[in-house]
Amino acid sequence: MNECLWRPSADRIAASNLKAFMQRVNKDWSLDVQDYDALYDFSIQEREKFWTSIRDFAGLKAKTWGQDILIDGDKMPGAQFFPQAKLNFAENLLSKNDETEALVFWGEDKVKRALSWKSLHEEVSVFAQALRKLGVVKGDRICAFMPNMPETIVAMLAATSIGATWSSTSPDFGVNGVLDRFGQIEPKVFIGVEGYYYNGKTHDCLEKIKQIVDQLPTLEKCIVVPYTRENPDISKIEKGVLLDDFVADFEPGAIEFEYVEFNHPLYIMFSSGTTGKPKCIIHGTGGTLFKQVGEHLLNCNNGDGSRVFYFTTCGWMMWNWLVAALAAKSTLLLYDGSPFYPDGNILFDYADAEKMTMFGTSAKYIDALNKAGLKPRETHDLSSVMSLTSTGSPLVAESFDYVYRDIKQDVHLASMSGGTDILGCFVLGNPIGPVYRGEIQCRALGMAVETFDENGQVVVGEKGELVCTKAFPSMPIGFWDDPNNARYRAAYFEEYDNIWCHGDFISIDQETGGIVIYGRSDATLNPGGVRIGTAEIYRQVESLPEIQESIVIGQDWEDDVRVVLFVVMKDDHVLTEDLIKTIKSKIRTGCTPRHVPAKVIAVSDIPRTKSGKITELAVRDVVHGRAVKNQTALANPEALDLYENLEALNTQ
Numbered sequence: 001m002n003e004c005l006w007r008p009s010a011d012r013i014a015a016s017n018l019k020a021f022m023q024r025v026n027k028d029w030s031l032d033v034q035d036y037d038a039l040y041d042f043s044i045q046e047r048e049k050f051w052t053s054i055r056d057f058a059g060l061k062a063k064t065w066g067q068d069i070l071i072d073g074d075k076m077p078g079a080q081f082f083p084q085a086k087l088n089f090a091e092n093l094l095s096k097n098d099e100t101e102a103l104v105f106w107g108e109d110k111v112k113r114a115l116s117w118k119s120l121h122e123e124v125s126v127f128a129q130a131l132r133k134l135g136v137v138k139g140d141r142i143c144a145f146m147p148n149m150p151e152t153i154v155a156m157l158a159a160t161s162i163g164a165t166w167s168s169t170s171p172d173f174g175v176n177g178v179l180d181r182f183g184q185i186e187p188k189v190f191i192g193v194e195g196y197y198y199n200g201k202t203h204d205c206l207e208k209i210k211q212i213v214d215q216l217p218t219l220e221k222c223i224v225v226p227y228t229r230e231n232p233d234i235s236k237i238e239k240g241v242l243l244d245d246f247v248a249d250f251e252p253g254a255i256e257f258e259y260v261e262f263n264h265p266l267y268i269m270f271s272s273g274t275t276g277k278p279k280c281i282i283h284g285t286g287g288t289l290f291k292q293v294g295e296h297l298l299n300c301n302n303g304d305g306s307r308v309f310y311f312t313t314c315g316w317m318m319w320n321w322l323v324a325a326l327a328a329k330s331t332l333l334l335y336d337g338s339p340f341y342p343d344g345n346i347l348f349d350y351a352d353a354e355k356m357t358m359f360g361t362s363a364k365y366i367d368a369l370n371k372a373g374l375k376p377r378e379t380h381d382l383s384s385v386m387s388l389t390s391t392g393s394p395l396v397a398e399s400f401d402y403v404y405r406d407i408k409q410d411v412h413l414a415s416m417s418g419g420t421d422i423l424g425c426f427v428l429g430n431p432i433g434p435v436y437r438g439e440i441q442c443r444a445l446g447m448a449v450e451t452f453d454e455n456g457q458v459v460v461g462e463k464g465e466l467v468c469t470k471a472f473p474s475m476p477i478g479f480w481d482d483p484n485n486a487r488y489r490a491a492y493f494e495e496y497d498n499i500w501c502h503g504d505f506i507s508i509d510q511e512t513g514g515i516v517i518y519g520r521s522d523a524t525l526n527p528g529g530v531r532i533g534t535a536e537i538y539r540q541v542e543s544l545p546e547i548q549e550s551i552v553i554g555q556d557w558e559d560d561v562r563v564v565l566f567v568v569m570k571d572d573h574v575l576t577e578d579l580i581k582t583i584k585s586k587i588r589t590g591c592t593p594r595h596v597p598a599k600v601i602a603v604s605d606i607p608r609t610k611s612g613k614i615t616e617l618a619v620r621d622v623v624h625g626r627a628v629k630n631q632t633a634l635a636n637p638e639a640l641d642l643y644e645n646l647e648a649l650n651t652q
Helices: 010-014 017-029 036-045 047-058 089-093 117-134 150-161 175-185 206-214 243-247 285-299 317-328 346-353 363-372 397-407 483-492 534-541 577-590 616-623 637-643
Strands: 004-006 101-107 111-116 141-145 165-169 189-193 195-198 201-204 221-225 240-242 265-270 280-284 307-310 331-336 358-362 387-391 412-415 417-419 424-428 449-452 464-468 500-508 515-520 547-557 560-569 599-602
Touching: 004 397, 004 412, 017 036, 017 047, 017 285, 036 047, 047 285, 089 150, 089 285, 089 317, 101 117, 101 150, 111 117, 117 150, 117 243, 141 150, 141 175, 141 206, 150 165, 150 189, 150 331, 165 175, 175 206, 175 280, 189 206, 206 221, 221 243, 240 243, 265 285, 265 317, 280 285, 285 317, 285 424, 307 317, 307 346, 317 331, 331 346, 346 358, 358 363, 363 387, 363 397, 387 397, 397 412, 424 500, 449 500, 483 500, 515 534, 534 547, 534 560, 534 577, 547 616, 577 599, 616 637
Parallel strands: 101 331, 141 165, 141 189, 165 265, 189 221, 221 240, 307 331, 307 358, 358 387, 387 412, 560 599
Antiparallel strands: 101 111, 195 201, 265 280, 417 424, 449 464, 464 500, 500 515, 547 560
């Protein structure tokens, strides 16, 4: 069993939303649920009762919920939750209307603003009125090219209050990357920021907006949001209007909510697109709301009085996940810019200044702090921070050590994993349970997560495919332009009939119930036919002080696959023969001899997606001489050049 690093106090357990939810469940359904495992079993065995309890505990609103909770619950896809319901997403997120803070915003060290719940209502009201006057109706697509700032949330809430469908990217995307996404879904309105700050510099977006708008023929209006300057010249942008001018004719009033079906398209999300044009994943209104508000309330213990932060951009699903904390009556702490500008302390400065209760970030950020030798515990108070959540990639055991040693000792560290595909988590944190080193604490409530071996049999304590054996509300309602759901079925249900296969390589610990993720199964290495998760190797390599980062692939070699490891050196370190021996020894000792790379090669950069995930498949394609189809999906496509025609890969 792994070392236990943290346990919640009895007082903390007693005051938790999870404890209150268990008491509610026990009362409503005459049960005796006393711990997370029992609650999890209830959520899987009694899905109708569980999701009804989530609705009631969260105080979710609808015009009508209808009589049925679940129809065709044994079908994936095909199950229907609350099929007669009529509800509105924005109404549920606008859960308060008073003078307390709804949103706080920091744009690096340049901008600080706050918005009350009352002001949020007013701004959503006038924006929605302006959209309605423009002719926006239920089902129209509204697309945003925006930073993580209050105007973006206002625009999303205004769009969804009408029943329009929202989609967003961040302004660091290139023109082709935006068009590859929005060009598929025929938007009526485009919202773009005139510029943004990153790493202390101002980046102008007007030329990009012009090029994007010129190639979106369905657009009726382009709304330009000032950020880095007050009155930008938008005369060259066709159908362009400044935000203040767009809403100038309207006065705040009661918001008119359009009630839509449970599965009405709420968001269109996009796959990373590194192997072709991004898939447009359509998520429904009710499923998204139920899944996300349940995770905020129960697994993150967010609620009225919580001040919730996640470092994210509007091109990553964590933005969509973050905003749902409004439905839990929490205050959102928004940040846009570099997390390391000017010196790596700004997010911890933010935590102290704004009394942050949940600090959400990525595994790579935590690793970078560790590598930089930062010790926030010594420089910041952080007394308000109750939980620290991490996602984006598996959180390695050494990062668990770092958090408890150098950030905060008494904090709930919750590694989470799920994805754009479900707008939530398969596995995540349990605020009333212990944290074990290197493990994600538990399976998500309502998610029948299992590990399948290569024969499609459930295994415990062994590595295998992450599957979900029962339908859940936040499954996509389909892909855009996908007749008969052909691509949708191929994406998740091709491997096993009627069972969701997610593509992660995992194990579930027999004693603790904790989960370890070994990487994407489509990037799994297969030397000698033995499956190896890439994250297993990263855990070992990136614990070495000389290594900044690494990426590993399987190279086809002599009718087999050999492991090739690329490393980015830290500071002035050089990859010597002695260091290569150390790396191989570390991997052999920490993993197995089969994990040991045949080649270790130094590179200066690693290609990654806009949301910061390294792209093993793209590197593998380059190494094998195959074209990477959609380089616009990458934040740094030039890094791919480093892996082309390497002499070292042509020798034994």
